[in-house]
Amino acid sequence: MGEFSGSGEFEEVTLPGVDEGEILVIRSKRRKKSISAYRQGGRIVISIPARMSKADERTIVPEMIAKIRSQEETKTPGEEELINRIDELLTELAPEITERPLSVSWRGMRERWGSCTSVDRTIRISDRLKFAPDFALDYVLFHEAIHLQYFDHGPEFTETLARFEDSELASAYLDGYEAAERALLEPTELKRL
Numbered sequence: 001m002g003e004f005s006g007s008g009e010f011e012e013v014t015l016p017g018v019d020e021g022e023i024l025v026i027r028s029k030r031r032k033k034s035i036s037a038y039r040q041g042g043r044i045v046i047s048i049p050a051r052m053s054k055a056d057e058r059t060i061v062p063e064m065i066a067k068i069r070s071q072e073e074t075k076t077p078g079e080e081e082l083i084n085r086i087d088e089l090l091t092e093l094a095p096e097i098t099e100r101p102l103s104v105s106w107r108g109m110r111e112r113w114g115s116c117t118s119v120d121r122t123i124r125i126s127d128r129l130k131f132a133p134d135f136a137l138d139y140v141l142f143h144e145a146i147h148l149q150y151f152d153h154g155p156e157f158t159e160t161l162a163r164f165e166d167s168e169l170a171s172a173y174l175d176g177y178e179a180a181e182r183a184l185l186e187p188t189e190l191k192r193l
């Protein structure tokens, strides 16, 4: 995390053809040769040596992005798997809910973890959860699945959601993730801590 602490030590670069905010390239003065790329707070962070030429950067950065994405794709549950998982969760924890989603899809949502439209029985899950631990993904899937039956967060909804065993752990994970995202978006805030 040292790279985030000193002012002027990195510059943010937005690459053409890449969603703004999704990729952060850090030019680190302390980094001599090595390049690192990792996922943090929903972004791909790529740290390169400060002296790397722009031409090398333009070659290497897309390679690192492709590498991370291909690693991630193999770990990501597909939409069919998500539908099956919701079926398992509802069967086990809320057998009184007989509705099942017609589709469950990944979406690039930053403001929400998931959403459910009960009229057409579609559920969307934020792609920030693609690499989350199972308990966090299950928690969001279960939350949205309950909305197939209960529209708002009333007592019946809350009572049903409470049957999810790891709900406290899952909430902590999601809150922590959001805090990390805010910290990355506001480096000056982080510095003051």
Ligand SMILES: [Zn+2]
Binding pocket: 143, 147, 153
């Ligand atoms: Zn909800």
